[in-house]
Amino acid sequence: MGSIDHAQADLDRHVVSRADGLCVACGVPGPCEVNERAARLFRSSLKLPQRRADVSRPELFGARRVGATGLLLAS
Numbered sequence: 001m002g003s004i005d006h007a008q009a010d011l012d013r014h015v016v017s018r019a020d021g022l023c024v025a026c027g028v029p030g031p032c033e034v035n036e037r038a039a040r041l042f043r044s045s046l047k048l049p050q051r052r053a054d055v056s057r058p059e060l061f062g063a064r065r066v067g068a069t070g071l072l073l074a075s
């Protein structure tokens with residue numbers, strides 16, 4: 001696995017939850033060090049990470065997808 005692939009995997013795992021602001025993998029507030037390091041690698045490589053839907057656990061604060069666009073709506 002290349003370093004960009006590794007960084008993408010780190011970003012997929014170390015997501016800040018929209019419900020409580022904690023990393024879903026580490027449980028620390030805000031972007032954790034793993035997330036920050038992976039983001040720095042993407043910045044230095046001039047590539048953008050892929051964002052994956054629902055990894056920030058929006059369902060924890062009652063958000064649900066609505067309409068054809070799949071926008072999140074908090075209830």
Ligand SMILES: [Zn+2]
Binds near residue numbers: 013015026
């Ligand atoms: Zn983390």
